[in-house]
Amino acid sequence: xxxxxxxxxxxxxxxxxxxxxxxxxxxxxxxxxxxxxxxxxxxxxxxxxxxxxxxxxxxxxxxxxxxxxxxxxxxxxxxxxxxxxxxxxxxxxxxxxxxxxxxxxxxxxxxxxxxxxxxxxxxxxxxxxxxxxxxxxxxxxxxxxxxxxxxxxxxxxxxxxxxxxxxxxxxxxx
Amino acid sequence: xxxxxxxxxxxxxxxxxxxxxxxxxxxxxxxxxxxxxxxxxxxxxxxxxxxxxxxxxxxxxxxxxxxxxxxxxxxxxxxxxxxxxxxxxxxxxxxxxxxxxxxxxxxxxxxxxxxxxxxxxxxxxxxxxxxxxxxxxxxxxxxxxxxxxxxxxxxxxxxxxxxxxxxxxxxxxxxxxxxxxxxxxxxxxxxxxxxxxxxxxxxxxxxxxxxxxxxxxxxxxxxxxxxxxxxxxxxxxxxxxxxxxxxxxxxxxxxxxxxxxxxxxxxxxxxxxxxxxxxxxxxxxxxxxxxxxxxxxxxxxxxxxxxxxxxxxxxxxxxxxxxxxxxxxxxxxxxxxxxxxxxxxxxxxxxxxxxxxxxxxxxxxxxxxxxxxxxxxxxxxxxxxxxxxxxxxxx
Numbered sequence: 001x002x003x004x005x006x007x008x009x010x011x012x013x014x015x016x017x018x019x020x021x022x023x024x025x026x027x028x029x030x031x032x033x034x035x036x037x038x039x040x041x042x043x044x045x046x047x048x049x050x051x052x053x054x055x056x057x058x059x060x061x062x063x064x065x066x067x068x069x070x071x072x073x074x075x076x077x078x079x080x081x082x083x084x085x086x087x088x089x090x091x092x093x094x095x096x097x098x099x100x101x102x103x104x105x106x107x108x109x110x111x112x113x114x115x116x117x118x119x120x121x122x123x124x125x126x127x128x129x130x131x132x133x134x135x136x137x138x139x140x141x142x143x144x145x146x147x148x149x150x151x152x153x154x155x156x157x158x159x160x161x162x163x164x165x166x167x168x169x170x171x172x173x174x
Numbered sequence: 175x176x177x178x179x180x181x182x183x184x185x186x187x188x189x190x191x192x193x194x195x196x197x198x199x200x201x202x203x204x205x206x207x208x209x210x211x212x213x214x215x216x217x218x219x220x221x222x223x224x225x226x227x228x229x230x231x232x233x234x235x236x237x238x239x240x241x242x243x244x245x246x247x248x249x250x251x252x253x254x255x256x257x258x259x260x261x262x263x264x265x266x267x268x269x270x271x272x273x274x275x276x277x278x279x280x281x282x283x284x285x286x287x288x289x290x291x292x293x294x295x296x297x298x299x300x301x302x303x304x305x306x307x308x309x310x311x312x313x314x315x316x317x318x319x320x321x322x323x324x325x326x327x328x329x330x331x332x333x334x335x336x337x338x339x340x341x342x343x344x345x346x347x348x349x350x351x352x353x354x355x356x357x358x359x360x361x362x363x364x365x366x367x368x369x370x371x372x373x374x375x376x377x378x379x380x381x382x383x384x385x386x387x388x389x390x391x392x393x394x395x396x397x398x399x400x401x402x403x404x405x406x407x408x409x410x411x412x413x414x415x416x417x418x419x420x421x422x423x424x425x426x427x428x429x430x431x432x433x434x435x436x437x438x439x440x441x442x443x444x445x446x447x448x449x450x451x452x453x454x455x456x457x458x459x460x461x462x463x464x465x466x467x468x469x470x471x472x473x474x475x476x477x478x479x480x481x482x483x484x485x486x487x488x489x490x491x492x493x494x495x496x497x498x499x500x501x502x503x504x505x506x507x508x509x510x511x512x513x514x515x516x517x518x519x520x521x522x523x524x525x526x527x528x529x530x531x532x533x534x535x536x537x538x539x540x541x542x543x544x545x546x547x548x549x550x551x552x553x554x555x556x557x558x559x560x561x562x563x564x565x566x567x568x569x
Contacts, residue, residue: 016211025202030192038191047195054205060569077566117187136188150565168180 001027006070014061021058028072029054032079035137038129039083049086053079073144076134080148120170128163135160232550309397317395317515320367322524324377327385327531327539335359335528337380342524345369359528367522384539385531395515402515406508413501420494427487434480441473 006027012020032053036046057064057075064074121129134145146156195201328334335354338361342349347365354360365373377386448466453459531539541550 013209016209018206018209021206021209022202025205029198029202030194033195034188034191034193037193043196047197047201050195051201051204054201055208056569058205059208059210063567063569065567074566074568078568081568117183121187132184133188136184137191139188147565164180164184167184171180 001070001072003066003068003070006072007066010061010064010071013058024071025054028075031072031138032075035076035133036079036083038133038137040086045086049079049082052082056082067147069141069144069147072138073140073148076138076140077148120167123170124163124166127159128166131156131160131163132167232553309400313396313400315396315399317399317519318367319393319395319518320370320522321391322370322522323389323391323526324524325387325527325529326377326381327529327535328381329531329533329536331355331357331359331528331530334380335361338377338526338528341373341376341380345373347373354528357530360525361528362523362525364521364523367520370522395519399512399515402508402512406505406512409501409505409508413498413505416494416498416501420491420498423487423490423494427483427491430483431480431487434476434483438473438476438480441469441476445469445473 006024009020009024013024029050033046033050036049036053037043040046040049053075056078057071064071121132124132130149131145134140134148140148142157142160143153145160146153149156151159326334326338332354335352339349339352342361342363342365345365346369347363349361349363351360351362374388445466448462448469451462453462
């Protein structure tokens, strides 16, 4: 969905149109939930955070200022904030492995079996993981990633390039 | 493995990571419940280009800094044009033929410093023209003839011209020529040398220093002063001599007249004595007559000598008196020349050119050329960088 299309839906959502919110939900939730799942590694917690994120976004939709980025980028910024809040709570549950997230070997193609991205991904630093999530799961542009992470667009581009480079090195070592 | 391949791998990985939650409809309905109807519309992104925003902010900053210059109210006075002869200081009548020289000619006294000050925004550059030593080094006196020139850049030539005119008169000066138009002006004036420093300082309150280019030329008139003094000394010596000669002349004449009159008087007495003698003998009478004739002849000669002496004395005395009068007149003239020189030293001759300056030139002068634009560029880049780093405002 393009920036203009999203903004048009947001305008309708601000006017109270549930359909517009529904369209945004359908478009953004798979990416957002996938991102949260990759971060939190627990479905129940990911669902909770997902719900909180959407509730906050819709309640505070008037605070959203595009400035050249999509509504979904803002959602991901809220989701990151919610994740931080969750980890600050002393009673948060221990993150477990999502074994179902990793395909079983017989489901992998020959290349995927040899270069399991998930394994490579886990070897990267937290910062690299976050960058790659925002880039490939959330499908945010460099500019949007920069806004979410509060860095410059150039820095975002460089860091993602370097993260990919490090991932490639890990693959080549395998 | 190429970057493109790894990009495709991660893209594929990202696509596979997308999924919907198990209780998607429940979560969706909870989220939709928080939807409030009729919320204020979204603020559209600014269509104004960034560079225009930053440029406008910079222009506002420059205008704020230069507000006193841009927006000051001019005083309401009538313009006037005056013309008179040239400034004072040229009429002390010395016959030296030096033109106005750059640099203090105190070098003529053997001093090494020169002082021609070409000021650019108050930065002084010295010119040095060495001269032959015509005045002994031991004479360190300075009789400085000062010429002041300035070019003033302003966006309000008429107002600045009026204020400078008032300033000149306030310091006891005189405006000799004045010409002002809407885009420029020119003033020539004289002010007391003692007021030059204060005048310059107060000029900077009318126009900032960076918009004034000054030039001060000074010439030491010590050589001329010494020439006057030497001439006066010579004339005084001559007068002394002439006076002494006159005295000698008078004394010699008096002595000579006394001698001659003594002679004449003696001869006259002899003649009178012979006339008084009673003589009966014809021979004695003959002798007396002959003697009287001789004495009268001698007396006549002495009378002629006396007359000649008196004539010569009158003539020589008139010559001597004339000489004395001439030298006294010369001395008086030298006194006037000396006073004129001192008046010149006490007076600064000045001229001010008032130039109208455009906004761009104003900014160029104010910011200081290339350095200023580099600073502006750095501020611009930093502003863009900071803008791009700002994150979201989260609910």
